Amino acid sequence: MKVKTNKELINKIYNEDSRNLLNILDINIKIKSTITSPPYFDMKDYGSENQIGFGQNYEQYLNDLQIIFDKIYSITEDDGSLWIIIDSFKRDNQVITLPFDLSNKLKESGWLLQDIIIWKKDKTVPWSKNGFVQRKFEYILFFTKSKNFVYNKDNVRTFDTNQLKKWWVKYPERYNPKGKALDEIWEFPIPVQGSWGDQYIRHFCPLPKEMVSQMIELSSSEDDIILDPFTGSGSVMFQSAVMKRNYIGFELNSDFIKMFDNYLEKTFSNSRKEYELIDNLKGQSDFELQILNLRILKYAKLLIRDLDKQKINYFKIFVKNKGKSEIKNKLIKAEYTFVGEFKNVDDTLANINELILKPPFSKFGIEPIITFSNNIKVFKNKNFGYIKSNSYSFQKGIDLNSEKIRIISDICVDFNENDYL
Template sequence: MKKNKNKTLNKVFNNDAREILKFLGSDIKIKTTITSPPYFDMKDYGSENQVGYGQTYELYLQDLKSIFESIYSITDNDGSLWVIIDTFKRDNQVVTLPFDLSNKLKESGWLLQDIIIWKKDKTVPWSTKGFMQRKFEYILFFTKSNEFKYNKDRVRNFDTSQLKRWWVKYPERYNPKGKALDEIWEFPIPVQGSWGDQYVRHFCPLPKEMVATMIEISTDKEDLVLDPFAGSGSVLFQSSIMQRNYVGFELNIEYINMFEDYIKKMHSKLKKEHSKIIDNSDQTLFEKRILELRALKFGRILVNKIEENFEIEAKVYVTIRKFLTEKTKLLEVDYELLMSENIELNTFLNDILIKPPFSKFGITAKIKFKNNQELKRGKYYGYTKTNSYAYSSLPIESSKIKVISKICVNLKESDYE
């Protein structure tokens, strides 16, 4: 992270978040705010005049609204706000804090884009009459405008062990970047030592993987992340090791001292660890494999369609020419048919290639005809008319081989049950 001349950056203020504009200049532009506000009067965070503890519910909501109005005024137009918050019970009924706060924030101009369920699993094992054991919290995702930063491709799930086995046979149905996150996030609450041995526990610790996900979605390197209720600084620390600037507010000086001590001791080590985690080589391999499967299956369906409509034996050579970056077209592929060209076949191909299923593959297909069936030098793999995700042991000259390519895939659905 580059050093910034602005002295307010990469600092935790020992000040009240209700006075946030007194300490952040008008030139400050927040890209995203990630925070978990104090739990109303359920917890005493050890500071006088704190938000939540000792207040009425109405005053508590009004203070939160005022704080987030101030944050709104210094947030970039493409900026966002993540609020981790939960319901609680008072006077024998549930208080819908997430929804009450959401309405207050919408009055301030914030746009509610999504409600995510944080399934946290490990929690205090208690429940009350009419109130089940608490296993989740709400994450409210707001933006300042409709034009907000949203790097969803960076946080897709490309772990094939967690994908349904259908990706092997139906690659055209899967985004090459991986499966999009759904609205239930499973991140266990951190246990002692999960942030490092030198980090003491805080009332409401946030999982670093969950914080990293929010940061990755809403910011780029050098962007500014705010936490107005910094606590022990988990949001700020994660921002720092991900090469974002940060600023925080915290009334408890002990938490600030702990954070500053910890960042001195652990920053370099955990930054290196994070760099290894965010290595996107696995995602690149998944993307390449999905696109290769698409190219082969396209060729197999092409051959099958020709044989179904014409009394000829068909075979095709498949060569990926270019990986594209367009949203609708991802590949440019040569399909060399081993047959003579004729007008009727050309008309048929021109008609079917612009319709499903071919139009669903994201492939720009270059159809060629090749009378000379000799292959160029190199290793080739053959695929049958029923399987384009595992090459056949048959010689490529076999009449059962319909697709020939230098692309080598050998997958089994059963490996991904």
């Protein structure tokens, strides 16, 4: 019998029981990330014989899931991962903690539980019953094969300034320049029927494509292989294809597979174009530069604040962004030229060096270059002035030589904090 190559095995959904996945896949094939939502125990009949969940008792159900994820573990790359979307349910007047029962089973197989995320949504399956509060969330269990795993957290940070608290402008040191990190609650509404288009399948538990995209982005790179052993509507497979990943799925219901193939054929081209047009990296780069520039200017403002308390003669600070720092734990280099008459430059420099080793200065990620000058030439159209109390909005209509101007820089920022709610 001819052994299929990896290229022949990928980018398809198999109409097979995922308990037999190693009979289909070559042991040498390597999965980067598995993203799936297993059947909801016996609460939904997915229309196939010998299906997992429906018609089984709870122990049989858990054992079958363990068998599947144990096999997936064996073909997962060492830095690979597993995402499981799953929920608790109620039986015999008590809550059955399925997410945690399954987690304990998977730990026996070697999977490491790294995170428990709450998926907040409008409604869930199973539906509310007597004694249950209204259900609006499910659990997302994130496992890895080893302690060294792919987790591209910088790729999914929030850098849309309209979604940040308004004080990001005044306190840039509190934000990672790459953006705000994900938290443990993800808000994605369940797709309504028809939201994927009239051609797409009506499935019990469709997953939001934005949420699936986030998981794919976090745990894989282009050309990696994504697996879903319970493919269902195929949302994981579709997003994998759109995001230039390879995919493998298993699904017992052949009607679901036909609908997926039809949908992929009709919508893939436009969806891929949308993916390629999203210029996230440029937007993130812009945000990073804004945060670093705000940090550089605020650093100067704080230097003025602390040195003014020490009754040092009047001075201004001329500020320049000098590019990326090569020092560990420093993000950016900035030159701070102190312009004024200083009685003893050595003593002032020693004072500054003592200050910048301590918080808040040590928290800014700035490698400062400190220089002194009696005078410095400024250019009206190239330099911008900032007052002592505001380093996030340059002053308009004020001469740069005015005593009100304490910071002069070729960095131009002009933010109104009230614009960012």
